[in-house]
Amino acid sequence: MEEKIMAILNDICGADEGELEPDTDLFEEGILDSFGVITLFVEIEKQLGIKLEPTELTRDEIKSPALIIRQVLQRA
Amino acid sequence: MTPFNGLLFFYIMALLLVPAVVLGLTNRPLKHYGFIFTVIMILFVFDTWEKRVTLIAFYVLETALVLLYSQIRKKSRSRPVLWLFIALSVAPLAVAKLGALVPRLNFIHLLGISYMTFRAVQVLIEMYDGLIIEVGLMEFSYFLLFFPSISSGPIDRFRRFRADLEEVPGREKYIELLRVGIWKLMWGALFNFVISSLIYTDWISKLPESGFLATISYMYGYTFFLFFNFAGYSLMAIGTSCILGIRTPENFNMPFLSRDMKDFWSRWHISLSTWMRDYVYTRFAAAALKGEWYKDRRTASYIGYIITMMTMGLWHGLSLRYIVYGAYHGILMCVNDILDTRWKGFKKLKRGEFSSLLLILITFHLFSFGLLIFSGRLF
Numbered sequence: 001m002e003e004k005i006m007a008i009l010n011d012i013c014g015a016d017e018g019e020l021e022p023d024t025d026l027f028e029e030g031i032l033d034s035f036g037v038i039t040l041f042v043e044i045e046k047q048l049g050i051k052l053e054p055t056e057l058t059r060d061e062i063k064s065p066a067l068i069i070r071q072v073l074q075r076a
Numbered sequence: 077m078t079p080f081n082g083l084l085f086f087y088i089m090a091l092l093l094v095p096a097v098v099l100g101l102t103n104r105p106l107k108h109y110g111f112i113f114t115v116i117m118i119l120f121v122f123d124t125w126e127k128r129v130t131l132i133a134f135y136v137l138e139t140a141l142v143l144l145y146s147q148i149r150k151k152s153r154s155r156p157v158l159w160l161f162i163a164l165s166v167a168p169l170a171v172a173k174l175g176a177l178v179p180r181l182n183f184i185h186l187l188g189i190s191y192m193t194f195r196a197v198q199v200l201i202e203m204y205d206g207l208i209i210e211v212g213l214m215e216f217s218y219f220l221l222f223f224p225s226i227s228s229g230p231i232d233r234f235r236r237f238r239a240d241l242e243e244v245p246g247r248e249k250y251i252e253l254l255r256v257g258i259w260k261l262m263w264g265a266l267f268n269f270v271i272s273s274l275i276y277t278d279w280i281s282k283l284p285e286s287g288f289l290a291t292i293s294y295m296y297g298y299t300f301f302l303f304f305n306f307a308g309y310s311l312m313a314i315g316t317s318c319i320l321g322i323r324t325p326e327n328f329n330m331p332f333l334s335r336d337m338k339d340f341w342s343r344w345h346i347s348l349s350t351w352m353r354d355y356v357y358t359r360f361a362a363a364a365l366k367g368e369w370y371k372d373r374r375t376a377s378y379i380g381y382i383i384t385m386m387t388m389g390l391w392h393g394l395s396l397r398y399i400v401y402g403a404y405h406g407i408l409m410c411v412n413d414i415l416d417t418r419w420k421g422f423k424k425l426k427r428g429e430f431s432s433l434l435l436i437l438i439t440f441h442l443f444s445f446g447l448l449i450f451s452g453r454l455f
Contacts, residue, residue: 030416030423030426033338033416034353034357034358034361035361035374035376035377035380035413037358038362038365039361039365039373041362042365045366046366053202053205053206054205054354054358054362055202055205055233055355056205056207
């Protein structure tokens with residue numbers, strides 16, 4: 001599951017495998033924006049069947065790959 | 077009486093805040109008195125029976141819609157039903173805005189109608205999302221009518237507001253809230269009554285009504301005037317909220333340091349731009365992505381920006397200047413997005429010491445020109 005989430009995130013961020021560090025601040029670094037977040041949520045729902053509502057999580061709760069993985073796993 | 081204006085207003089508000097301070101300092105819950113404070117302040121500000129009846133009618137409609145929708149939502153999740161409830165909730169605001177153009181519809185005059193509508197619609201949408209299941213009559217009424225931010229925002233969120241209501245801060249935390257509250261009230265007053273007033277009386281009001289150079293000067297003056305005026309109001313609203321134990325979100329974060337337009341909208345009227353982002357832009361983008369409406373998925377973002385910014389423009393009013401203002405910002409956001417996604421050097425420019433200064437200057441002029449359109453001086 002974790003690998004799948006990272007693959008989705010890499011695809012959205014245009015990053016190669018292993019390029020994104022688990023604790024990278026995706027918003028601070030300008031890697032993820034509002035459109036990136038909603039694309040991520042849509043892809044997670046399509047590929048993993050886990051639904052995240054647009055205002056369910058704050059930016060602080062999904063600001064790094066590690067936090068995104070944790071949030072998705074909690075809902076799996 | 078106008079909110080945050082005139083000595084009498086501040087005198088009454090200060091007196092009515094004393095019990096809140098006593099409750100806060102003695103570890104007692106603030107929510108019940110906070111609601112009483114809101115009702116009394118509303119009675120002072122809505123000072124004619126016409127205003128009060130309009131407010132009561134609006135309140136009854138919005139509350140009935142939210143309570144009814146919460147019951148319907150427990151049984152089914154239907155998008156057309158949500159749209160119907162949103163339409164009914166927005167109807168008074170739409171009529172109030174149309175009233176400026178159509179004399180027959182010019183019968184709803186209600187201070188704070190825009191901000192209260194935002195609050196109600198947000199609750200409906202988050203009920204649909206399943207994030208808000210149940211709302212109590214008292215907590216929703218308090219949220220809808222919350223006095224400090226009723227006239228000019230910031231726009232709070234229900235789940236965040238409710239968390240503050242449930243919390244009894246305790247003496248130490250409350251002392252900090254009180255300190256922040258008084259500090260923000262002071263800064264807000266300085267911004268609003270001193271700086272923005274000076275800019276208006278000594279700068280803007282002395283400019284000739286036409287002429288190229290006068291218009292350029294007006295553009296700068298109006299930008300600073302609006303910032304100090306609006307940020308001043310927001311600070312006073314946030315400060316008053318703190319004294320009532322409510323951490324109303326910030327509305328401005330040094331917008332003059334924005335490096336591009338996306339950065340600007342994360343610093344200027346933040347509570348409005350994040351509301352628009354969360355309840356208009358992302359909703360459209362998600363629907364477009366799920367339905368695969370466009371070959372290039374980024375197209376969903378561009379159209380989303382145009383729709384969002386046009387909605388924001390129309391929310392200010394139905395005049396041509398607001399429509400153009402919305403379209404202008406929609407286009408700027410699209411250009412910003414294209415630069416972000418297709419030009420790798422743009423990110424480097426934003427981080428460079430000299431280049432970032434240049435971008436700050438360019439962004440400042442872009443949003444100042446937008447405010448010049450907004451001001452109505454051009455057309």
